Amino acid sequence: MRIGLGYDVHAFAPDRKLILGGVDIPHHQGLLGHSDADVLAHAISDALLGAARAGDIGKLFPDTDPKYAGADSLKLLEAVAEHVRSLGFEIVDVDSVIAAQAPKLSPHRDAMRENLAHAMGVSVDAVGVKATTTERLGFEGREEGISAQAVALLTRRC
Ligand SMILES: Nc1ccn([C@@H]2O[C@H](COP(=O)(O)O)[C@@H](O)[C@H]2O)c(=O)n1
Numbered sequence: 001m002r003i004g005l006g007y008d009v010h011a012f013a014p015d016r017k018l019i020l021g022g023v024d025i026p027h028h029q030g031l032l033g034h035s036d037a038d039v040l041a042h043a044i045s046d047a048l049l050g051a052a053r054a055g056d057i058g059k060l061f062p063d064t065d066p067k068y069a070g071a072d073s074l075k076l077l078e079a080v081a082e083h084v085r086s087l088g089f090e091i092v093d094v095d096s097v098i099a100a101q102a103p104k105l106s107p108h109r110d111a112m113r114e115n116l117a118h119a120m121g122v123s124v125d126a127v128g129v130k131a132t133t134t135e136r137l138g139f140e141g142r143e144e145g146i147s148a149q150a151v152a153l154l155t156r157r158c
């Protein structure tokens with residue numbers, strides 16, 4: 001068994017979509033990034049890559065490469081899952097937490113879990129998504145941005 005940890009942050013910006021776990025969430029601002037800035041998909045990607053000791057998302061998809069401008073991060077996650085499988089691992093379980101003061105994310109939890117599970121080729125039961133405010137503390141609490149953390153458990157294919 002291997003465990004991996006992922007963490008990512010994106011800043012809020014006007015005139016951007018808020019995409020989390022592949023869900024387009026109605027909000028007055030969205031996240032800034034080279035890709036669609038899906039901070040949750042990025043944290044999970046890094047957790048998978050960490051467990052496989054295969055670098056990180058920026059190594060696979062450099063933010064200097066125009067190919068990834070506006071990229072759908074679920075597609076990047078799908079590629080990460082394929083990559084860790086090609087290295088001989090199976091994805092056993094993933095859990096995650098999003099720190100966002102707003103908007104309320106729990107109504108979107110199941111849609112996020114389904115999208116993420118589909119991208120990784122695992123059952124929905126193997127994907128946890130949680131949300132927390134930071135009680136108005138820090139950059140998330142000031143609604144300057146959103147952070148996400150994830151852990152992933154991989155097993156070696158026999
Ligand atoms: N953006 C968020 C933040 C939180 N939630 C849900 O609210 C619960 C309480 O959050 P606290 O930060 O006050 O502990 C949390 O457990 C989530 O269920 C949310 O949906 N969206």
Ligand SMILES: C[C@@]1(CO)OP(=O)(O)OP(=O)(O)OC[C@H]1O
Nearest residue numbers: 033034035057058061062063068
């Ligand atoms: C997803 C990538 C793709 O170029 O770009 P960003 O959306 O900027 O996201 P970040 O987590 O800052 O960096 C990782 C990059 O791989």
